[in-house]
Amino acid sequence: MIEERAEILKSIAHPTRITIIETLRAGEKCVCDIIEEIGLEQSNTSQHLSILKKSGILDCRKEGARVVYWVCYPEIHDMMKVLDGILLNNAEKKSKLLQRVRK
Amino acid sequence: MIEERAEILKSIAHPTRITIIETLRAGEKCVCDIIEEIGLEQSNTSQHLSILKKSGILDCRKEGARVVYWVCYPEIHDMMKVLDGILLNNAEKKSKLLQRVRK
DNA sequence: TTATTATATTACAATTTCATAATATGATAC
DNA sequence: GTATCATATTATGAAATTGTAATATAATAA
Numbered sequence: 315m316i317e318e319r320a321e322i323l324k325s326i327a328h329p330t331r332i333t334i335i336e337t338l339r340a341g342e343k344c345v346c347d348i349i350e351e352i353g354l355e356q357s358n359t360s361q362h363l364s365i366l367k368k369s370g371i372l373d374c375r376k377e378g379a380r381v382v383y384w385v386c387y388p389e390i391h392d393m394m395k396v397l398d399g400i401l402l403n404n405a406e407k408k409s410k411l412l413q414r415v416r417k
Numbered sequence: 418m419i420e421e422r423a424e425i426l427k428s429i430a431h432p433t434r435i436t437i438i439e440t441l442r443a444g445e446k447c448v449c450d451i452i453e454e455i456g457l458e459q460s461n462t463s464q465h466l467s468i469l470k471k472s473g474i475l476d477c478r479k480e481g482a483r484v485v486y487w488v489c490y491p492e493i494h495d496m497m498k499v500l501d502g503i504l505l506n507n508a509e510k511k512s513k514l515l516q517r518v519r520k
Numbered sequence: 521t522t523a524t525t526a527t528a529t530t531a532c533a534a535t536t537t538c539a540t541a542a543t544a545t546g547a548t549a550c
Numbered sequence: 551g552t553a554t555c556a557t558a559t560t561a562t563g564a565a566a567t568t569g570t571a572a573t574a575t576a577a578t579a580a
Contacts, residue, residue, distance in 0.1 A: 323430035
């Protein structure tokens with residue numbers, strides 16, 4: 315269980331992969347659109363997509379020559395919100411520490 | 418923002434670090450107790466603690482010779498629940514696929 | 521002061537992750 | 551058929567992560 319949790323988290327824990335998840339927030343998209351939005355190499359993007367698919371976060375289907383990907387778990391987006399809350403709080407803590415040091 | 422999210426997730430995404438977070442679920446603990454519970458090397462445990470502290474997930478204070486750590490954000494435990502839900506769902510999907518293959 | 525306990529830090533080799541580049545596959549258009 | 555577009559896969563070297571072992575620090579006890 316612990317190992318599996320780590321695997322899923324690792325699959326998300328990369329800037330490009332978080333960007334992909336963010337891009338798919340609005341709904342499913344084909345690879346070519348994803349590539350255009352995030353502006354990275356086709357090969358690299360494809361590898362990141364495959365990592366997210368392997369961990370079960372994304373799924374996809376073929377549509378002619380294209381492949382359409384989507385986020386399987388909307389909860390992922392809530393996780394991102396939680397992360398942003400932590401980020402904000404961390405930032406506040408740091409600035410308070412700085413204030414105290416300056417006094 | 419994206420980078421920072423990835424940093425936090427990376428800091429959590431390791432079996433030992435998830436175990437540490439789990440151990441601290443019940444409340445703060447000193448390093449010696451954590452080491453005893455998870456049964457890993459002192460040095461290694463200390464390194465993982467420091468990674469979690471650096472990302473802001475954990476904080477600590479000195480108490481005499483000991484150092485007591487705790488989880489700063491209870492939301493982390495909710496995140497783990499979300500992960501377990503995904504794990505379960507992934508497992509179900511896989512078993513359904515297997516069933517279909519066998520028919 | 522010296523020994524001991526609790527914890528952190530450093531050095532290092534093994535492994536993993538990453539981006540790039542090149543190539544392969546597979547569907548459609550001509 | 552061949553060319554082209556969309557995507558995946560493979561190879562590779564550089565960079566980051568990991569665990570172990572050794573060492574350092576800092577607090578308390580003797």
